[in-house]
Amino acid sequence: MALAGGVALLRLAAGGLRGPGSLLWAQHSRDATATPTTSLPPQAPLRFCSRQDAPQPPPAPPSPYQEQPWEYLESEEYHLLYGASPVWLGYRRNHKGAVPPQRTRKACLRRGKRVGNPCPICRDPNLHVHFRNVKLLDQFICPHSGVILHPTHTGVCMKQHKLLTKAIEQAQDHGLLWLQVPYVPVPREDFSNQHPAIGRTPPAPALAPGSYWYPWYEWQQPPAAAVARLRRLYKGFLKEEARPDAPPAPSAEPKGE
Amino acid sequence: KVFKPVKMELKPPKYKLMTEAQLEEATRKAIEEAKEKLRMPPVLKEREPIDDVLAEDKFLEGTETTKYVFTDTTYSVPHRERFIVVRETNGVLRKATWEERDRMIQIFFPKEGRRVIPPVVFKDENLVAVFQQDRHEDLLNRCIAQFEPDSPDYIRVSSLVISLGLERSRLISGDHRLCVHTCFFIPYRLPAILVISFVCCGLDDATSLITLYHMLHPECPSAKETKEGNLQGVDMIKVFANTESQKEGYIQLALQAYEETMATSTAS
Numbered sequence: 001m002a003l004a005g006g007v008a009l010l011r012l013a014a015g016g017l018r019g020p021g022s023l024l025w026a027q028h029s030r031d032a033t034a035t036p037t038t039s040l041p042p043q044a045p046l047r048f049c050s051r052q053d054a055p056q057p058p059p060a061p062p063s064p065y066q067e068q069p070w071e072y073l074e075s076e077e078y079h080l081l082y083g084a085s086p087v088w089l090g091y092r093r094n095h096k097g098a099v100p101p102q103r104t105r106k107a108c109l110r111r112g113k114r115v116g117n118p119c120p121i122c123r124d125p126n127l128h129v130h131f132r133n134v135k136l137l138d139q140f141i142c143p144h145s146g147v148i149l150h151p152t153h154t155g156v157c158m159k160q161h162k163l164l165t166k167a168i169e170q171a172q173d174h175g176l177l178w179l180q181v182p183y184v185p186v187p188r189e190d191f192s193n194q195h196p197a198i199g200r201t202p203p204a205p206a207l208a209p210g211s212y213w214y215p216w217y218e219w220q221q222p223p224a225a226a227v228a229r230l231r232r233l234y235k236g237f238l239k240e241e242a243r244p245d246a247p248p249a250p251s252a253e254p255k256g257e
Numbered sequence: 258k259v260f261k262p263v264k265m266e267l268k269p270p271k272y273k274l275m276t277e278a279q280l281e282e283a284t285r286k287a288i289e290e291a292k293e294k295l296r297m298p299p300v301l302k303e304r305e306p307i308d309d310v311l312a313e314d315k316f317l318e319g320t321e322t323t324k325y326v327f328t329d330t331t332y333s334v335p336h337r338e339r340f341i342v343v344r345e346t347n348g349v350l351r352k353a354t355w356e357e358r359d360r361m362i363q364i365f366f367p368k369e370g371r372r373v374i375p376p377v378v379f380k381d382e383n384l385v386a387v388f389q390q391d392r393h394e395d396l397l398n399r400c401i402a403q404f405e406p407d408s409p410d411y412i413r414v415s416s417l418v419i420s421l422g423l424e425r426s427r428l429i430s431g432d433h434r435l436c437v438h439t440c441f442f443i444p445y446r447l448p449a450i451l452v453i454s455f456v457c458c459g460l461d462d463a464t465s466l467i468t469l470y471h472m473l474h475p476e477c478p479s480a481k482e483t484k485e486g487n488l489q490g491v492d493m494i495k496v497f498a499n500t501e502s503q504k505e506g507y508i509q510l511a512l513q514a515y516e517e518t519m520a521t522s523t524a525s
Contacts, residue, residue, distance in 0.1 A: 175378040175384070180264050184370045184398070185293060189335065189336075197340045217316070
């Protein structure tokens with residue numbers, strides 16, 4: 001930090017002095033790059049301490065079992081690592097005290113960084129939770145009761161446990177995993193389908209195709225007495241109409257009945 | 258063997274001290290439960306689709322962007338008498354189709370073991386995976402839980418499962434509620450069922466099976482012969498074995514074994 005400060009000061013000094021009266025060392029520094037060359041031994045180019053400039057580990061190559069994760073469980077490397085025991089056997093969580101917290105950690109990959117001691121699924125990059133690799137999903141189901149094992153028992157993180165639950169449900173839906181079906185008694189119902197809620201109902205007599213529900217939706221012929229009364233009332237103001245009893249044209253404003 | 262062991266959560270066993278009368282009561286209840294478990298689901302024709310229009314209101318066209326489903330949620334009404342109607346975007350008020358009815362009833366009156374949208378297992382490509390694991394009975398139970406007995410899905414899945422299950426001789430044991438259904442698929446599978454029922458359950462079951470077959474298919478030659486001769490028991494089975502060409506040898510062997518056992522039992 002002091003060195004960075006010193007370099008900044010040098011730069012300022014060199015920049016400030018211009019013209020013929022400038023000092024030799026300032027000229028020298030103006031010509032050369034901003035790095036101090038006199039007192040310090042040769043070094044790698046200086047970096048300011050920031051996250052962007054820190055060396056990143058190279059990204060891990062994609063697992064060869066991305067497309068077909070069920071093949072990994074029959075490969076030699078799997079047998080070498082795990083043998084016949086389930087994936088989570090032997091994994092030990094790190095926690096304070098004798099009683100572990102009743103929830104495992106939220107996720108093993110936080111902001112792109114792996115935690116120390118990742119869970120049994122996250123520590124092996126070839127293990128993918130997919131509804132088709134039934135062998136892996138079977139390892140997380142109790143063989144006696146058919147219930148998904150709790151994460152405190154297996155040690156997986158909560159994110160992987162959620163993914164496991166979803167995958168197991170999907171596999172049971174597709175018929176790949178066994179599912180305990182509850183006994184449903186046969187319904188004692190009347191299967192004749194005669195009730196009008198289900199069977200055929202004749203259409204309402206007033207409901208011809210194209211007709212309206214209420215009769216006043218359509219234009220109706222007004223009663224002759226009312227027409228005659230209105231004609232008498234507005235005798236002097238009526239326009240001459242060719243067919244006074246026809247329905248009004250759509251352009252004309254509908255008035256009265 | 259109706260009450261099969263079921264995978265469930267581990268609980269400590271319960272012990273009860275009962276008198277003789279209580280024990281009899283408990284056994285009677287257990288027998289009733291077993292009968293209820295063996296009650297077969299009805300075999301019905303496919304239900305006819307509902308396409309009744311109650312009203313057509315053209316002036317509602319364009320007012321809404323979604324369909325509305327109106328369900329009558331009165332608790333005491335049986336599901337088959339419930340009114341469920343759909344108002345579509347073009348103003349037509351129609352009765353809901355069978356699939357819509359099933360979904361709505363499952364949403365408002367959920368039943369155990371049934372999903373709102375039928376699971377993917379019941380599609381043909383996924384049924385194959387289940388057959389490979391030889392889990393025909395589980396699939397049939399799931400089918401009964403999910404569908405109504407007169408829906409086309411239920412008929413399709415159950416007939417497929419039973420016919421394939423009989424082919425591989427999986428569903429032959431008599432302790433599940435679909436053993437009578439298997440008799441409906443008799444034309445191809447009867448000899449196999451006959452032999453096994455003869456061996457396991459005895460002569461009476463075999464004869465009743467054959468009489469049922471004759472009632473279903475009165476035109477077949479064995480039915481005619483039994484009618485002419487009024488044959489009973491072992492003779493009926495012999496006639497059947499002679500007329501049916503499949504697995505004749507097995508039936509003859511089973512008959513011989515039966516006759517031997519009868520002879521030894523009468524002798525001793």
